[in-house]
Amino acid sequence: MNIRREELAKGTLSSTNDMLSGLLALRDENHQPLADDIITDNFILLFVASHDTSATLMSLMIWKLSRDPEVYKKVLEEQMEIIKQREGTEDRLTWAEIQKMKYTWRVAQELMRMIPPLFDTFRQALKDTNFQGYDIPKGWQVYWAACGTHMNNEIFKNPNKFDPSRFDNPPKPIPSFSYLPFGGGLHYCLGNEFARVETLTTIHNFVKMCEWSQVNPEETITRQPMPYPSMGLPIKIKPKCNLS
Ligand code: HEM
Secondary structure, rough: HHHHHHHHOOOOOOOOOOHHHHHOEEEEEOOEEOOHHHHHHHHHHHHHHHHHHHHHHHHHHHHHHOOOOHHHHHHHHHHHHHHHHOOOOOOOHHHHHOOOOHHHHHHHHHHHHHHHOEEEEEOOOHHHHHHHEEEOOOOOOOEEHHHHHHOOOOOOOOOOOOOOOHHOOOOOOOOOOOOOOOHHHHOOOOOOOHHHHHHHHHHHHHHHHEEEEEOOOOOOOEEEEOEEEOOOOEEEEEEEEOOO
């Protein structure tokens, strides 16, 4: 950190260079630099919040596609259609193409409903609060867990059924703060759009370039506390031979 500090002071490094430089250049309300432990805390938060969650979602996608031929077929069709409709010879995914990956994202949404990467967290009551007849004194920690609404039959009919189409045109709108894979309110995940693009891009390239199968087809998902394939999700990968 000290080398970066010196580089920032000398002007040989910009505060917009990366996250760490940004945190080191930041000043608090008294125009003082942030303490090292605050910088470290924020840095670790970003690692866990961005890397582990996205890696979890992508692993869940690979796990699901390996074991559900119907879902795999539809995802493959959607992705291949995108390549087929591509004009010109440029073999690169575009922003507009990512917006067309509706079904693939519905699969991710449904996975996050049933197996949310981050399934719970806390909130602290900043003032005495009453919620549905319960008094919550100022300073108390309130625990919320996504499964309370994600698996509620009143909100998501047949909650144990994997059905990506439920996000298409739900018979009744999903009430606010009921579908919470990215949280809600002030602390709503600020990386949600990045996670969507990252996941869709990865799955697009994966289904385009290879075929694969699970080494352990009976593998289940456990929690550590994030969802984790119980056997580490080993897969056998075979490149698709029609690729140059
Ligand atoms: C599938 C991927 C992801 C999932 C499921 C996810 C989930 C969540 C959830 C549930 C929260 C709210 C936590 C709370 O209410 O206390 C959150 C917050 C946050 N997420 Fe994500 N996230 C994902 C990807 C990312 C990525 C890619 C980034 C950064 C590039 C990111 C950065 C953050 C940050 C910084 C917060 C804290 C926001 C705040 O407290 O104001 N997340 N995320």
